[in-house]
Amino acid sequence: MSDTAKKRILFITPYYPPEIGAPQSRISELAKKLKDRGHEVFILCAVPNYPSGVIPKEYRGKFLIKQKINGIPVYRTYIFAAPNKGFLKRLLTHLSFAAASLLAFAKIRREINAEISIVESPPLFMAFTAIAMKLIFGVPYIFNVSDVWPDSAVELGMLKNKFLIKCASFLEAAAYKFSAGVACVTRGIVDNIRRKNVEFRRVHFLPNGVDCSFFSHEKLASGGYDADISEFQAKFGLKDKFIVLYSGTIGISQNLGFLIDIAEKSADKEKIHFLIVGDGAEREKLEEKVRSLGLKNVSFERLIPKAKMPALISLAGACVVSLLDIAVFRGALPSKMYEYMAMKKPILMFAAGECVELIEKARAGLASYPGDTAAALKNLAALAEDNKASAEMGENAFKFVSENFSRDVICSKWEKTLEKL
Template sequence: MKILFVSQYYPPESNAPANRVSEMAKEWVRIGHEVTVLTTFPNHPEGKIYPGHKNGRPQVEERDGVRVVRVPVYIAANKGILRRSLAYLSFSISAAIFGTYRIERPDVVIATSPQLLVGVAGAWLSARFRRPFVLEIRDLWPDSIVAVGALREGHPALRMLRRIEHWLYRRADAVAVVTETFKEILQQRGVTPERIAFLPNGVDDELFHPRELPNDPTGENDPHPGKFVVTFAGTIGMAHGLKTVLEAAELLKDDPVVQFLVVGDGAERAQLEAKVAEMRLTNVQFKGRVPRSAVAGILRRTDASLVMLRPSPVFETVLPSKMFEAMGTATPILLGVDGEARRLLERADAGIHFPPGDARALVVAIQRLRNDRDETARLGKNGLAYTLANYERRRIAAGYEGLLREIASPTEQHTPTNVVVGGG
């Protein structure tokens, strides 16, 4: 089967959308499919083209057996609604134009959010090639734009985006969602249940499975010897509410043991670093963007993984991929997200929940883990066992592949059964 995946993000970018697309694509190649990813030149989140790439003519490369077609776009850092919108729109247009003659006719077309304009390019290419179309919803866009305050209800641009959203739901032969709550919301918005497939995020067992750390009697490989390290690893964006981390660090500034580590880059990093300097916090360190392969090693040396989002009903519908990465390395989670993420954490018994935005509650949770290392280890082991039983990426990819086979079959009417993978 020839699969076309349209995604604005792809490695060497290391955000959640890039990782999910890459891991699915590699697995499908492994089992014998031809996968092409239509994407742009890597630039997220700084808005700077990575070394070895140039934002010009379309470029074709191969990564892990996946054919990657990169097309030019307007480049913007991950901040500022106008510039980001132009970047999103330019990719949709560029992917539709260049994809028309740079892509061999596929058997099925997938377009993945979070930004929904990618779906427009996917729908166009699906019509152009006369092939079925799968719309993958990883974020409730444009709801999340409102949640971070980038647009207000009633704004003309928001009304236009909602019309595009509903058109794409009608146009897609199948809609793949990553949470059960998304599934419920889409049904309320008119998507029939038989066209919705639940295909959650998961963990790459080969990359994130906990491994024994090398013997290190001198402590040379441990950047924080004797510390209880709380790590946030991922995009430092508007949605994550990392101001709460600084407030917690302020409350713990006289504690010689607790150390906060923020790994990644994004729109809010410079502002947060300036605030750390202003507050004279010595217990917060920023590491910057690292390769995805390095994240697993960092988490293995971490005592607790911090997963948080700003307080908003929209974010109660999501399952952050950071949860699966933490559980995959047997790292207990400090979770500042309500809704579906909290329910998963409690089912897995893999960490401690605190109310989003509540720095004092975060401090209490940190102190609880710091003072009970047996409990810390137990929660980490629980998370590992649960995620391998329910959210192993290879099994999710197999379920996804079954959906694609079903709707790509020329003898079918492109009405998939309701695929459900994960979430035990």
């Protein structure tokens, strides 16, 4: 882009580092790339609270806190923090940030003088903030959709009240109508939104990606992760095991009860061990299931700092991507998949739809339908027993993700979209 095309861009999101998670990584890394390319970037986010629901002491009792992270001004504001459990609490959390972020923007708008905002959804309630900013302050926005609400909530059974569904659908339609554009992280989301009578030219496929210089197989080969690898090997005691790794959110959507079923069927395979890393609403239930089954081949670990994730992934023989088979998830591309691929790890997938198509196109792993135990066990055995085939899938994975989903590639797509607005 030319110098005259550089923009003042405000990201508005409940999620931002030091929190760990897919949206935190996606937004912070895109923001840094845009800054490095000469744009002026600002962040308006919530105080850290996810997923524990606990706000660190240094952030309590203050409505607005200004920081600088990676040279980017970060403004943190209030959120009603609660553990990621229970629909009502999550509702209050999302509503509180929608209101607080609008009030915070009113305080800082002259200081940042944003030309455009990129507003994260979900939560869908951020539509209130985005629309109000446009109508009151004249700031156009891109609605950045990583999951389609209320569709997902309805299909997961989290939202059943017909009146509330109608209200949420009205808000969703308004979010698209008033936006300068809608950014979608998967083609399935693009198709979903275009079916809702949103102009084709305003809906853009801007997927998630991965920083291949951070999740770096070259750094692994040169010993750059050795200290962290040694730490994990000592901690987990799994040095000679074929580790089946899942890392990320442990919720209903991820269907990890099925992974425990696979672990139960594999209990006689001494070489194979299942490692589940992360937190979420379903974690306690899964841990109880493992205890009740008496499984010794499954371990759980809390969230690990992002800086140590490449080392963790490097220990895996195969990495799991798992999703329920419902309509909205057939258009999903879990972000952890890109990180696994960057580290040259074959994917063991239990899903249907777009993510399966990607893995098959890349020849980067083996997929089976959610709940198909026989197929999943067959694929697991193939990866665990054929080192050559697994290594080839890992190489294919890296080549595909570096060419199509690196942060630099994705940032260039964002710049082209911003230039058109």
